[in-house]
Amino acid sequence: MKFKNNIVALDVTDLKILEALQEDARQTYTAIGKRLGIAHSTVYDRIKRMEQYGIIKKYTALIDAEKAGAKNITAIMAVYTDPKESEKVAEKLCKAPEVLEVYTSLSEELLIMAKVVAENQESLHAFIANSVAPLPGVLRIRTSIVTKKFKETQFSIINYPEKVNIYKRNT
């Protein structure tokens, strides 16, 4: 890991460590080191630094909510807002436990997109009617309920090394 003009640059070893962690974050430093042919202390140092600089944000579990017995519905909500209020609306949405992801997009009108989960259609509607529509600056809302999920995965930087700042060692 190198720094150039305040930009963190990862080298190939860092990326391989990240790839290993994305596959299984519970594996030991020794296992990762063995796989990559480097010392476990090197793996430890690099992981700690990537944690310190926020490259590794957290370690979490991917849960299959359906198998866990949750019968939730997911919806994608597009909130059209007054540009002056959009930041506040987005911040409020971020605080709601029903909202999993929040994005803004500048199309013809300022739009906030959010992924929302709810127990059923009625609770989804109640959440939007009671907690989203009344927010100052909300102009209108379009919601689509997800009926089938075809793909859900995390972004894997190892598949797109050209998209990150890779520092190549002069060896």
Place this chain on the structure above:
Amino acid sequence: MNVETISKILRTVPREKAFYFFTSIGNYTGVSASSLKEFTEKINEVNIKSLEFHLYRGDFEKWINEVLQDEELAGEVRKLQKFNLTSDALRNQLSITVSRRLKRLTSQFSPT
């Protein structure tokens, strides 16, 4: 009905208690009403789909009863569900029912 009760029904409620018109689950039209007077105006201009959506879910009567606290009007609106009205017939009937009530309450009300 005393002046205090009428005044309560005719008051403007805070935005979190307003009625928000949707056309279906999660689809907000951008139209809302914070008082009986505003509600009367908005039902004449909102998308007809919204009136159909809310009437048959019982949302209008619930808001009128729980927020405006007008049991009588809530009852009259509930009765409209029985007629299976749609489109303009629904708008007209709802508008007549709510306007008549508003007129009656306003004529009895003389703020001090």
